[in-house]
Amino acid sequence: MSPPAPLDIDMRGDTDTSSLPVPNPLTVNGVPAWREKMAQMPTGVAAACSSDMFKSPACYTKPKAKCFEHRFSIEAKSRKASTLKTAARFLKNPGMISLGGGLPSPEYFPFEHLDIKVPTPPGFSSEATSKSGSVLRAGKHDIRDGSSLYDLEIALNYGQATGAAQLLRFVTEHTEIIHNPPYADWQCTLTAGSTYAWDTCLRLLTERGDFVLMEEYTFASAAETAFPLGLKALAVPIDEQGLIPNAMDDLLSNWDEKARGARKPFVLYTIPTGQNPTGATQSAERRQAVYKVAQKHDIIIVEDEPYYFLQMQPYVGQDAPSPPPPASHDEFIKSLVPSFLSLDVDGRVVRLESFSKVVAPGTRVGWIVASDQVVERFIRNFETSSQNPSGISQMVLYKLLDEHWGHSGYLDWLINLRMEYTHRRDALLHSCEKYxxxxxxxxxxxxxxxxxxxxxxxxxxxxxxxxxxxxxxxxxxxxxxxxxxxxxxxxxxxxxxxxxxxxxxxxxxxxxxxxxxxxxxxxxxxxxxxxxxxxx
Amino acid sequence: MSPPAPLDIDMRGDTDTSSLPVPNPLTVNGVPAWREKMAQMPTGVAAACSSDMFKSPACYTKPKAKCFEHRFSIEAKSRKASTLKTAARFLKNPGMISLGGGLPSPEYFPFEHLDIKVPTPPGFSSEATSKSGSVLRAGKHDIRDGSSLYDLEIALNYGQATGAAQLLRFVTEHTEIIHNPPYADWQCTLTAGSTYAWDTCLRLLTERGDFVLMEEYTFASAAETAFPLGLKALAVPIDEQGLIPNAMDDLLSNWDEKARGARKPFVLYTIPTGQNPTGATQSAERRQAVYKVAQKHDIIIVEDEPYYFLQMQPYVGQDAPSPPPPASHDEFIKSLVPSFLSLDVDGRVVRLESFSKVVAPGTRVGWIVASDQVVERFIRNFETSSQNPSGISQMVLYKLLDEHWGHSGYLDWLINLRMEYTHRRDALLHSCEKYxxxxxxxxxxxxxxxxxxxxxxxxxxxxxxxxxxxxxxxxxxxxxxxxxxxxxxxxxxxxxxxxxxxxxxxxxxxxxxxxxxxxxxxxxxxxxxxxxxxxx
CATH class of the missing domain: 3.90.1150.10 (Aspartate Aminotransferase, domain 1)
Structure with missing residues (x-):
């Protein structure tokens, strides 16, 4: 999980920008060229991988995250690397025959292939998919046959807690393109959904009796994840832009450990964009102010962001003409409110990402972005719990997002979703105005x-x-x-x-x-x- | 989660056996007739379900499980039903329009259909699948179209922590056919794999500082799941049949709380069949003896059984003719060593079931069987963590196991696996004998x-x-x-x-x-x- 040695970075340097002192961060159009230059995709069964294989050299020009190990729980601190996985390093020897790991043989996976029929941009509607959609096939031996970097032989077997390298690459690139975190050693790992990632966050960061900062109205299930762990919510007042930074500062500055019977809280759970239930979205300035309070009180910010790409067009009322959709990917990306991750100079943000609202909840696949030290603890946890999200879900997402849509098609899809949700929201608001x-x-x-x-x-x-x-x-x-x-x-x-x-x-x-x-x-x-x- | 009222049971009574005082338990051949008689399959999005919908009337002639609530952890005891799910009861009203739950609309799931090509019994090999395999299709609106009881509209959306009713039915029937638990109120719930189910077990049953009974050599990851939770392993001596009951009894009878600094252990983790790493299989008599020790000391037995259907043909040496495969499903089922679940008159067994070794690990789908009170606590936990296993995995398993193979084809597959593993084991043993x-x-x-x-x-x-x-x-x-x-x-x-x-x-x-x-x-x-x- 450590970042590559300087030699590795040099080897993967972007020659297009090598004359510049600071390489450019990854862009949608830059992905194909960057992929050609970088190290080979690991395609073995349960092959080890990390975001470091996929981040562009621009990432490593930044300072490293601060250390937050003092925030880890007893449980998190006592997690160790899996004993059985220590043997995996011997497998690199090409002549080795392994009778070591208990992996079932792929000949006993009763699936020859899996096909999905999916929309092809720009025809995203059900009707268009029916007419012009594409059928994507995953076979059992596509890697051996040279037709894909991912196949059912791998996806159906055991995997690493990071998720498969193939999908991890996509989400790592996506993270760099959209958020470009301002520190060097950020990592992603796939999760079995954000609900599970939040449960894991609490187990890694808190002890019974602790308080967790939350918006005064919050996603009920998020609070209900915390309560049985013996945690209490410290409700932060909100306005129409969500969390009020001064109110949060007051609560923390005046924390009375004795009166409260608990140490000062240091985990903030927030839904910054389209908050559930209030619908509030924190502006860029609001986020900066909240981040400053977090820095002042050494807070870890857990940003739960299922609705980030459900940012809609401005509401203009019933009679004004609808604003046109973003004219380009660039315009779309620039229109998005900056995430906490994108402001996170310290490495104090744990970003929970989800495919539930933008692809389908039934995939039960999400990912987190955080500093290496935090992601490493998540991985240690997943190794002995969820292991990794469903390989079948990972395959379906990989085929759709990476092989078929690519980053460009995925952004088209997200722009399409934005317009659909804008239409739905407008309809609701019109009805409210009417009735x-x-x-x-x-x-x-x-x-x-x-x-x-x-x-x-x-x-x-x-x-x-x-x-x-x-x-x-x-x-x-x-x-x-x-x-x-x-x-x-x-x-x-x-x-x-x-x-x-x-x-x-x-x-x-x-x-x-x-x-x-x-x-x-x-x-x-x-x-x-x-x-x-x-x-x- | 409570068992059906007596009226419900009468309504679903098996008329073929109504003249008998005790109805027959479910059999492979009895499934179609029983399905026709029972209540309708719930096919809504995130429809509530439980094994009670699918168990045959024979189950309810048995006594109820003993109460094991005194074994629940503080965390387990403090779990409550989800607030937001309490509103779901109002949805039963057919005229209701819900603006309540934040479920995405299925029109935004970018999948028109999913196909899998799978073997058709008896052609289970890769070659046979290629030639005579079947393509199974899941469409988005198969329920509406009347072509299936499960479709992508449901599978791709949020679900209940039990898993989808469609797959829960199959595993419930399978459990009754194979294990026929000797108490009335057993339940199944799907899990995101047995590793995760074991992690959850520990969180529901233990507190930091507790000891957990384990075979002296055990699956390293199972122990490594326990250690970061502050648990210690109490190693029970084993022989070629696994756990030695007297040794376990001695350890517990002579438990010195003061010297050990911990209360007497009451959770046994065991892999009774094809134990990892020793390969030992507890005989029926051995299991009875272990169960008696568990009764004496009020122990909850967690039986982790990924290898149950990798019970092989007897080893007859290199020169003797191989014994023929089981001639019928009945003979196959009778050849299986009885599970702890099948001996569990008290309801003290938590059985961890997995598709990893018999279908594919990458599904990340398993299930547990335990008493209603225990399964209910698992469900409360899953609601705020894993939620439910991948809907795409559930769909693939449902299509293969239920719609295509049925219980009969699945048993054919398991017999096929048995012969394959017998062949592999024999090859290894012959090599060992040779070298x-x-x-x-x-x-x-x-x-x-x-x-x-x-x-x-x-x-x-x-x-x-x-x-x-x-x-x-x-x-x-x-x-x-x-x-x-x-x-x-x-x-x-x-x-x-x-x-x-x-x-x-x-x-x-x-x-x-x-x-x-x-x-x-x-x-x-x-x-x-x-x-x-x-x-x-």
Whole structure:
């Protein structure tokens, strides 16, 4: 997992830029040339690999990450490299016959080939895929036959905890192209999904009794991952841009270890883009300010970013003409809000990446980006738990993303998704504008993600006079909506700290799942429910 | 997760056996009729399911499992059902429009269909698959189109922690057909592989500082899963049949909490069939005796059984005619040594099942069988970690095992594997008989699994006279074998308790990976190495 020796870097140097003191970072168009120059793809069964094989020389011109080992848990510190894998180094000897590892023989994998039919850019719709889609085939011996760098013989066998080199290359290049982390020794490793990566984060970084910083409303499952580990949420106040840096600073600066019965928190869990449930997106300036607070208090930032590529076009209202889609990949990349990873001069960010919202949740494949020292601990953990994500999923993603679409086609796909989600969000907002009673319902148009966060002015509810509590009113509105045949999520379900008393009241609506017609009908029903409830 | 109410059971009663006081357990041939009678397959996105939907009425005539909640860890006890999933119950209302859950719309899954080419019984070889194999297709809307009970629209979306009902049905039926657990409320849940299931077991059952009972030589990764959690291995002596019940009883009966600094262990990790690394298989009598010790000391038995279906034909030596394969499925099933699960009157067994050795490790799909109360805790854990195994893997397994092979074809496949592994093992044993110096190398023919365990009489090593230690001699032999271009695993790598001083010396050889010719060459090289080392 250590970065290559200087000699290796020189060998893989980008000759196009060798006259410059600092090589250029990788770009979409630069990938083919860079791949030709770099070391060969490891294609053996369970071949060892790391992002260092795939990062461009530009990465190594940067300073190394700071050391965060003092943040590792007892569990993380006591993890050691696998005993059985130590023997693998002897396999490099070409004449060696191994009776060592218990790998099943590929002749007993009952699959001759696997085909997937997928869209070919720019025809991304179901109809276009049906007409002009491509069938991609993975055979058992494609590597031997020279037709691919990845095949079922490898994908169906045991693998390394990093995931297969073939898919790791793609996500490493993607990470450099989009985020270009500002320190040298970043690494990626595939994960069995971000939910699992977050669980692992907590086990690597925290001990029972610790607090974890979270947005005051957060993804309920993320909080529920933490609680059974004996962790508590420290709710950071948010506004329409998410985390409020000063509020976070105050909480940390005034931390009273004795009163709290716990050491000062040092893990921040945040969903910076299209936050779940609030839909808030932190601006570049907001992120810089949060990062500074993290530096001041030596915080590790875990950025959970499933919605990063669900950043939509600006909302212009019902009557204005829709802004055109990004005209180029460059314009698209520049339009994206910078990630914490891209600001991370210290190596204090653990970025959780997911294919769930941009390809399919059922792949159960994601990846993380963090400093070498942190990723190495993840890998040690995965070796004795999830091992690696499904090889079949990895194969399907590799065929689609790398062999078929390439980085260019993948960005086309992401731009397509952006426009689709923009359309869906706009439809929802139009319905809200059309139906919801503005006297009591308020919202801001979400700039990213899947969620619309509607504030309800519960103080105007007639139940108040009858002595009903806020919580009883939320319950009543929720059940009334159910009676009106529309299901929304109650804001209180997303409270990070369940003990906090809420002053406001929210409902979360998603525009991801239902059609525009259904969304319109659903919001109309919710409006009826609100009018009933508030006697409007 | 609770078993069905009596009314449900009556409704699903097997009319063929209704005149009998006790209905017959499920058989391979009984599956189609039983499926026709039972409740409909849930086919919605992330539809809730449990083994109770698929177990035959015979299961419910048995007593319920004992309560083992006193064995749950603090982490396990504090797990609660997912907040967001509580809303799912409102979705049963057919007119409801949900803007609740953040599920991506299937139109954005960039896959129109997935095909796999697989063998059709009895043509299981690569050549036969090429000629007579079948292509199985999963489309996006097969459920809507009425062509399948499972499709990509479901498999590619989020799922339940149990795994999809479609594959859960198959493994539940398989479990009843093969093991027929002797208590009523057993359940299955899919897992992201047995390594992960074992990690979860430890987190659900143990606390830092606890001891876990293990075979004195065990799967190194299983021990390495336990150590970083602050657990210690209590090594149970073994013989050629694995765990020695009296030795285990002695260890537990004489447990000195003060001297050990830990409570009496109550989790046994065992690989009862084709044990890794020793190849030992516990006989039926041995298992009964171990189970009795477990009852006496209130032990939970975690049986890790990847090699259960790698039980081979009896070894008859080089010159005797090979015994014919099992003549029927019935004969095959009866030839299998009973699992701990099949003896488990109390519900104290957690059975870890894996497709790694019988289909392909790269699926990263396994399942567990245990009592309802234990499986429920696993499910709560998976909800906030692995979620569920890859939907693409589940789809591939469902198409192959359920739609194409069925239980009958799967058993044909397993019989085929048995004969293949028998052939491989026999080749290895013949080579050992041919080459290895019997003065110093000793072994018993393995009855199951992938491993051959060769004892070396190190006391005869000439290094002894020069004052070399046992460990130094093991190292020397290992490195000498590497020099001879053959890689074996050192026995000491598999010590459960790394502090125990070994009296014996072993090397592990696998017959799973290399061809017969390579195995012959490898053993010949190892023999040369031994003759060099021992000056024979």
């Amino acid at each position: 919801l009673p503005r006297e009591i319902a308020h919202w801001a148009p979400p700039a990213a993600g899947m969620f619309h966060w509607i504030e309800i002015d519960w103080h105007k509810h007639p139940g108040i006079a009858a002595g009903k509590t806020r919580d009883a009113i939320e319950e009543e509105i929720f059940l009334s909506a159910v009676d009106h045949q529309v299901l929304l999520s109650r804001g209180s379900w997303f409270k990070a700290d369940r003990a906090v008393i809420e002053e406001k009241m929210f409902f979360r609506a998603t525009y991801a799942a239902a059609s525009s017609e259904k969304i319109d009908e659903a919001i109309s029903r919710f409006a009826d429910c609100l009018r009933d409830q508030f006697k409007l | 290895l110096p019997r003065e110093i190398a000793h072994w018993a023919p393995p009855a199951a699994g992938m491993f051959h365990w060769i004892e070396i009489d190190w006391h005869k090593h000439p290094g002894i006279a020069a004052g070399k230690t046992r460990d130094a001699i093991e190292e020397e032999i290992f490195l000498s074998a590497v020099d001879h271009q053959v890689l074996l695993s050192r026995g000491s790598w598999f010590k459960a308790d790394r502090a125990v001083i070994e009296e014996k010396m072993f090397f592990r050889a696998t017959y799973a990976a290399a061809s017969s010719e390579k195995i012959d060459e490898a053993i010949s090289r190892f023999a040369d190495c031994l003759r060099d080392q021992f000056k024979l």
